Amino acid sequence: xxxxxLYYFNLRGWAEPAxxxxxxxxxxxxxxxxxNGTPEWEELKPKTPFGQLPFLTVDGFEIPQxxxxxxxxGTKFGFAGKTPEEEAWVDAIVDQFKDxxxxxxxxxxxxxxxxxxxxxxxxxxxxxxxxxxxxxxxNGILEKSKSGFxxxxxVTWADLVIADIITTMEKLTVFDVSAEENKNLVAFRxxxxxxxxxxxxxxxxxxxxx
Amino acid sequence: xxxxxLYYFNLRGWAEPAxxxxxxxxxxxxxxxxxNGTPEWEELKPKTPFGQLPFLTVDGFEIPQxxxxxxxxGTKFGFAGKTPEEEAWVDAIVDQFKDxxxxxxxxxxxxxxxxxxxxxxxxxxxxxxxxxxxxxxxNGILEKSKSGFxxxxxVTWADLVIADIITTMEKLTVFDVSAEENKNLVAFRxxxxxxxxxxxxxxxxxxxxx
Numbered sequence: 208x209x210x211x212x213l214y215y216f217n218l219r220g221w222a223e224p225a226x227x228x229x230x231x232x233x234x235x236x237x238x239x240x241x242x243n244g245t246p247e248w249e250e251l252k253p254k255t256p257f258g259q260l261p262f263l264t265v266d267g268f269e270i271p272q273x274x275x276x277x278x279x280x281g282t283k284f285g286f287a288g289k290t291p292e293e294e295a296w297v298d299a300i301v302d303q304f305k306d307x308x309x310x311x312x313x314x315x316x317x318x319x320x321x322x323x324x325x326x327x328x329x330x331x332x333x334x335x336x337x338x339x340x341x342x343x344x345x346n347g348i349l350e351k352s353k354s355g356f357x358x359x360x361x362v363t364w365a366d367l368v369i370a371d372i373i374t375t376m377e378k379l380t381v382f383d384v385s386a387e388e389n390k391n392l393v394a395f396r397x398x399x400x401x402x403x404x405x406x407x408x409x410x411x412x413x414x415x416x417x
Numbered sequence: 418x419x420x421x422x423l424y425y426f427n428l429r430g431w432a433e434p435a436x437x438x439x440x441x442x443x444x445x446x447x448x449x450x451x452x453n454g455t456p457e458w459e460e461l462k463p464k465t466p467f468g469q470l471p472f473l474t475v476d477g478f479e480i481p482q483x484x485x486x487x488x489x490x491g492t493k494f495g496f497a498g499k500t501p502e503e504e505a506w507v508d509a510i511v512d513q514f515k516d517x518x519x520x521x522x523x524x525x526x527x528x529x530x531x532x533x534x535x536x537x538x539x540x541x542x543x544x545x546x547x548x549x550x551x552x553x554x555x556n557g558i559l560e561k562s563k564s565g566f567x568x569x570x571x572v573t574w575a576d577l578v579i580a581d582i583i584t585t586m587e588k589l590t591v592f593d594v595s596a597e598e599n600k601n602l603v604a605f606r607x608x609x610x611x612x613x614x615x616x617x618x619x620x621x622x623x624x625x626x627x
Contacts, residue, residue, distance in 0.1 A: 257513055257554050268502055275508035279501060291489060292478055298485035302515075303467055309519050344467050 211236035213276075214251075215261040216243050218415045219375070221273035222261040224367035225280060230408040231362070232284035240413075274301055281364035288358055296358045297365040303344055304368060310337035311372075314381055315417070334381065342392065345369065349391050355398050362402060370399035378416045421446035423486075424461075425471040426453050428625045429585070431483035432471040434577035435490060440618040441572070442494035450623075484511055491574035498568055506568045507575040513554060514578060520547035521582075524591055525627070544591065552602065555579065559601050565608050572612060580609035588626045 211229070215222035217240040229236045241248050241260065255262055256271040263270045263279070270276055278298070281287035288294040310333050317329040345357075354360040357369065373396045376382035384393050400409055421439070425432035427450040439446045451458050451470065465472055466481040473480045473489070480486055488508070491497035498504040520543050527539040555567075564570040567579065583606045586592035594603050610619055 257509070258550065265502070270502070270505045270509060272509035272512035274512050275505045278508055279505040282501065282504075291492065292475070292480070294492075295480045295485045295489040298488055299467070299480060299482035302482035302484050305512075305515055340468065 208234065209266045210264075212239055212264045213237070213261060214239045214241065214255070214263070216241055216248075217413065218417055219371060219412070220415075220417050223371050223412075224364060225261065225263070225273070225276050226412070227367050227371075227405055227408055228277065228280045228284060228286060228364060230404045231286060231402070232280075233404070234284065274305070277301075277364045277368065286361075286363050286367075288363055289361075290359075293359045293363075297363045300345075300348070300357055300365040301368055303341065304372065307337055307341040310334045311376070311381075315379060318379065330381070338381070342389075345395075346391050349395055355395065357395075362399065366395075366399050367405075370396045375417050418444065419476045420474075422449055422474045423447070423471060424449045424451065424465070424473070426451055426458075427623065428627055429581060429622070430471075430625075430627050433581050433622075434574060435471065435473070435483070435486050436622070437577050437581075437615055437618055438487065438490045438494060438496060438574060440614045441496060441612070442490075443614070444494065484515065487511075487574045487578065496571075496573050496577075498573055499571075500569075503569045503573075507573045510555075510558070510567055510575040511578055513551065514582065517547055517551045520544045521586070521591075525589060528589065540591070548591070552599075555605075556601050559605055565605065567605075572609065576605075576609050577615075580606045585627050 211234065213222060213225055213229075213236055226236075226238060241251060252258055256269045259271070261271075261273055261276060263276045270279055278287060281297070282294075288297045313329050314326070314334040317326045320326075348357055349355070356362055357365050373382055373392055377384055382392075383389060400406060421444065423432060423435055423439075423446055436446075436448060451461060462468055466479045469481070471481075471483055471486060473486045480489055488497060491507070492504075498507045523539050524536070524544040527536045530536075558567055559565070566572055567575050583592055583602055587594055592602075593599060610616060
C-alpha cells in the first residue's frame with residue numbers, strides 16, 4: 208500500500224471528502240493540517256504544485272486540486288462509479304457544484320464583511336438564483352435515483368462532496384434543514400452520513416464552519 | 418461504434434475541445450449547433466440534463482458538463498493520460514483552469530459593458546492577478562515537460578482545453594502573442610494546433626470569438 212499524505216488547512220473545506228474516502232476504503236493516510244497565516248504555510252506555499260492547498264502525495268508523487276484528488280482516490284478505492292457512464296455523471300455533478308462555488312464564496316465574503324444590506328443583496332441577486340438552479344438539478348437526480356445516492360447503486364465521491372457542502376451551507380445559515388423544499392436533500396445527507404465509516408469519521412473530526 | 422451527438426451553441430466555447438477530440442480519434446459525431454436566444458433553444462433547454470449546454474448523447478445516453486464530457490471521451494479515445502497519476506494531472510490542470518474561468522468571465526462581461534474604466538478596473542484588480550497565477554502554473558509545467566505537452570509524452574484533452582483558451586484570450590485581446598513572457602505558451606499552442614487532425618479541424622471550423 209502506498210504512503211498517502213493529504214495536505215490541507217485545519218478545515219473541512221476542500222479536503223474533507225478526501226479524508227472521508229480514506230476512511231470508507233479503510234486506507235491509512237497522514238492528515239497534515241496547516242494553519243493558514245503561519246510561517247509554516249508561507250514556507251510550504253511555494254513548494255506546493257499549484258501554490259495552494261489541498262494537495263495529496265502518493266509515495267511522494269504530488270497531486271493538486273481537490274476534485275482531481277477525489278477522482279484519483281475514488282477510482283482507486285472503487286467509489287467513482289461502476290461504468291464509464293456512471294463515472295461521467297459523478298464528474299458532471301461535481302463540475303456543476305464547482306459552477307456553484309463562486310456564488311457560495313460571494314455569500315461567505317459578504318457575511319465576513321458584516322454589512323447586512325450587502326449580504327442581502329448578494330443573497331438575492333447572486334446566491335439564491337444559483338442555489339435554486341443547483342438544487343433543482345440535485346433534486347431531479349435524487350427523484351430518479353433508486354438507491355438514494357446520486358449515481359448508480361452505491362456511494363461515490365460525488366455524494367461525499369454534496370453531503371458535506373450541505374453541512375457547510377447549513378453552518379453558514381444559507382441552508383434551512385426544516386424547509387419543506389429541502390427535505391430530499393436533508394434525507395440524502397442523512398443517508399450518506401449514516402454510512403458507518405462516515406458516521407464515525409464525522410463524529411471524531413475537528414469541526415469547522417467551512 | 419456508438420452514435421455520438423454533441424449539443425452546443427454555435428460557438429467554440431465549452432464544446433470545441435470535445436469536437437477536436439472526435440477528430441483526433443477519427444470518430445464520427447453529429448455536431449448539433451443551437452443558436453442562443455431562439456425558440457429552438459427555449460424548447461430544448463428544459464429537456465437538457467442540467468438546463469444548459471453542452472451535453473453529449475451516446476446512443477441516446479446523456480452526459481452534461483464540458484469537463485465530464487471531455488474526460489469521458491478522452492478516456493475512451495486514449496487522450497486522458499496513460500496512468501492514474503497522469504490522469505490526475507490532466508484533471509488537476511483543467512480544474513485549475515476552471516478556477517480561472519470566473520475572472521475570465523468577468524473581463525468578458527466588462528468588455529461587453531463598453532465602459533473602458535470598468536474594463537481596466539476588472540483587468541487590474543481581478544483578471545490580471547488570476548491570469549498571472551494561472552500562467553505561472555502552466556509555464557512551470559511546460560518548463561519541466563520533455564514532450565512539450567502538459568502531461569506525459571502525448572497530447573491529452575487538457576492540452577486541447579488550454580490551447581483553445583489561449584486562442585479565446587487572444588481574440589478577447591487579453592493575451593499578447595508577441596510578449597516575451599508568453600513565448601512558451603505560444604509555442605505550446607502552436608504544437609497542439611500543428612497536430613494534423615487539429616490543424617485540419619481548426620481550418621474548417623466555424624470561427625467565433627469565444
